[in-house]
Amino acid sequence: AQSVTQLGSHVSVSEGALVLLRCNYSSSVPPYLFWYVQYPNQGLQLLLKYTSAATLVKGINGFEAEFKKSETSFHLTKPSAHMSDAAEYFCAVSDSGAQKLVFGQGTRLTINP
């Protein structure tokens, strides 16, 4: 069964610093991978997705993620953190039937001034 593991339930960085949120996946088929962001009291918003085209995927708000098959990883990065990036981030993989998405446990990102 498909699954994702997000390393670190809580990440804290300084404003202007690099953001790195880690996601490893397990999939028996070529995966479709996603990163979502959830701001307080809101629904989940799609940041970016990997659907077997380019391995480096650019998303909204300056985020990007790189698909590395050899490492079964899809880490999310942003070169310079902004206070508005404080939120919870979820990595997800589509199941083998490409029907439902399976989500990781989430990583709460805190930005220090």
Place this chain on the structure above:
Amino acid sequence: DSGVTQTPKHLITATGQRVTLRCSPRSGDLSVYWYQQSLDQGLQFLIQYYNGEERAKGNILERFSAQQFPDLHSELNLSSLELGDSALYFCASSPVGGRRGYTFGSGTRLTVV
């Protein structure tokens, strides 16, 4: 506004009661998904409907049921409510399956007292 509408936004009810959560998918989307988000369980997939038919089932309790109507809106019915059912319930929609990701609604926060 994501285009996925969930009502009500908040619901407070007593144990043993029954509630109905409603979701209108984004225009043109045929698939509707229901997820439960709680602090201890994270985002749990409940059920998927595609064009009126149940397509996939996850960790949905027998006390819970859902349906999708001809106009594609969906309802999640929760009965014999327990304190542990308190959670955020999200609806998401997609054109077909999950291959390209979902669009999420802003959720219904259910509190069982």
